[in-house]
Amino acid sequence: MRILLIASSFNSLTQRVLVELRDRGHTVPVQVTPDGAAIRDAVSRHAPELIVAPMLKAVVPEDVWTAHRCLIVHPGPVGDRGPSSLDWAIRDGVTEWGVTVLQADEEMDAGDVWATAAFRVPEVGKSDLYRNELSDAAVSAVLLAVERVAAGYTPRPQAGGRIRARPALRQEQRRISWEEDGTETVLRTLRAADSQPGVRDELLGAEWFLHGGHAEDGLRGRPGELLATRAGAVCRATVDGAVWIPEIRARTGAGRPRACKLPATLALAGRLPDLPELPPPTRPSGRGRRTWSDIQYREQGPVGVLSFAFPGGAMSTDHCRRLLHAYRAACTRPTSVLVLGGRRDFFSNGIHLNVIEAAADPAAESWANINAMNDLVEAVLTTTDRVVVSAVGGNAAAGGVMLALAADEVWCRSGSVLNPHYRGMGLYGSEYWTYTLPRKVGTAMAARLIEEGRPVSAAASLGMGLVDRVVDCGPGEYTAEVTRLAARLASGPGVQSRIAAKKAEHERREPVTAHREQELSHMRRIFDDPAAPYHALRRAFTRKEAAGAPSTDARGAGAAVTAEC
Missing domain, CATH: 3.90.226.10 (2-enoyl-CoA Hydratase; Chain A, domain 1)
Structure with a gap:
């Protein structure tokens, strides 16, 4: 099939869907689309049999979705609607979530369902979850939807009683109250904003966006106080423990270039008080005591x-x-x-x-x-x-x-x-x-x-x-499986002769x-x-500035194109 991918950026999920479809013999041009006009232009040039949108912020024009079958990948289960689906899920501490492939319709995320897949939600940052468990589920759902399109399947409408529409998760709702929030609350807040948009916060007399969060059980201090540094990260006290924050980004005003997300100690250079630089732990932390090292x-x-x-x-x-x-x-x-x-x-x-x-x-x-x-x-x-x-x-x-x-x-x-x-x-x-x-x-x-x-x-x-x-x-399961396979390799009879x-x-x-x-x-x-x-x-x-015309054949994806979710 000739399948046109339209996306707001050539991100990890767009790439994953692209390579999986191409591996199965489909012809798959890609168009990074800033707006509806670009979508119309891409459809006109490529004349696709099917349109798939793995990650799209722009609205698909009505004249496109009425003339062509257009499938939207929504990072939420059936009935979930809104632009911050995964953020809300992590913030709320859910343990299972889903991906839905639905048909583009007049109402956002309200179209008929072509396929869905569930996935487990581990305690990791949003971008990690997006690139891994969500990506696996999304690919399974997209491939099933494509098969169903080819087979003449009739999609099912969303059940009215299961609809849950939520607005974008704003910075006001992402605020951390260092004087009140415990470590688990702070971690969920940080993870739900990783890697974008970060959590806006005040620190050392300025405003920053905090990125990433890891638990620390061995340090204590006054809530909100910086306690130590390690490998570029800063450790900040909560009411019942502490968290490591690896990266921060300065908040810049309108009309000024966007600041870069940097290792926390580098971004805070010249502002940091005299803090102890802690060495990395001598062994990985177990269940009894959590800490962080890169x-x-x-x-x-x-x-x-x-x-x-x-x-x-x-x-x-x-x-x-x-x-x-x-x-x-x-x-x-x-x-x-x-x-x-x-x-x-x-x-x-x-x-x-x-x-x-x-x-x-x-x-x-x-x-x-x-x-x-x-x-x-x-x-x-x-x-x-x-x-x-x-x-x-x-x-x-x-x-x-x-x-x-x-x-x-x-x-x-x-x-x-x-x-x-x-x-x-x-x-x-x-x-x-x-x-x-x-x-x-x-x-x-x-x-x-x-x-x-x-x-x-x-x-x-x-x-x-x-x-x-x-x-x-x-x-x-990857870490355990790799360790098992490496142990089998090491115990094999030919390892010494190979060395x-x-x-x-x-x-x-x-x-x-x-x-x-x-x-x-x-x-x-x-x-x-x-x-x-x-x-x-x-x-x-x-x-995050414009860099010329977007690619239409997936070429030009660069050294750091996968650095965001």
Whole structure:
């Protein structure tokens, strides 16, 4: 079928629906549509048999939905209506939610139902939930709806008694009362606003938007007081505990450029009181005591697991250096298999565009960041005394994909979407991609992936050799399943001979430093050229500004296109 996707942004769900439909043989053009006129134009140009809107803020014009079958993906169960469906669900603490595929109609979210799917709601942020459990459910519902369209199915109307329409969740309703709210209430409020729009709050004499929240049971203080810092985050007291807030964004007035979302300590630089910088916990927190760290290491017999979770998948210079330090420490342990990653949600999207944009000298920070990424990739690529597995639990893009490819094996969850290219940010690319990508998929396919700049599903990645294993499980089961598979790999009879062969091959092959030098020479010229498209594209992405005409064939999705839900 020829299916036109219309969306307000080429976000993670739009990409997921795109790759799943294409994998099943459908022809799927994409139109990012700011308004009804753009929708009309796209329909006129593509003459679709079916229109699907995975994430649409614009209203579909009546002349479009009356002339064409148009399916809307609503992030709520049957009868739920309104623009903040998922926000309300998390704020209210529901444990199960749903996705509904309904026909566009005169009333928003009121059309006949083509398919629906339920999903569990774990205690995670909205963007994590959106990219994972909701995305899995949405894809199941969309695929069923497409099958039903082909089969001549008659959709069913929504039952009047089950209708629940709720307005947009405004900042006034998202307010945290630090003098009254307990930790669980604060966490739900923060999670319901992550990654957008954040929770507006007052802190250190200014207004900010708070992004992300993690429980801390070991620290206490006066409610609202800042207690400590760790890895760029700040810890703030509640009435019965504390929460870690990894990122904040300054509130800017009308007519001023939108501020970038940054690691909290960086955004608050110059305002922070003298707070203790707490080291990361020595082991993952158990059920008895909760805390937070963006990098954790644990062992299970001969398997070491070095997991990391950076907001939005972006890795700043500091993130890269700290992860490299942790990687080198993990390599001193007596393990035969080292898993890099293994958490749910983002693996990595490469360099941290927000930190770069906010730097006094973005070109210099770009250079520092890309070299720090290269140092990390090189460490993985040159590890010879154990088998290294990259475990991609969610989406990955640009340098994040290349970081994964540096390992001996790449495993990803069945719901992952990979963007193995740099096209959307106007970059040549680095992180040894000219060595690792052709080695995995061949020279011709590597050139195609880089030039076309399209997202790739987990199944398609396996088929072309980009990944070595697809783990078919839910996002909540991924960590345990990867650990089990790694333990089986480590206990296999051939693991030691494989390590020996790996070391011998490393000694025989040509040094890979020439690839790094060649790639970085391209990158340096881009960074140092104020007129290079990279700078305008980076600013548009980080400041949420327009960046020219939208793509109509899904090309040009860039290094950080999946950094928002």
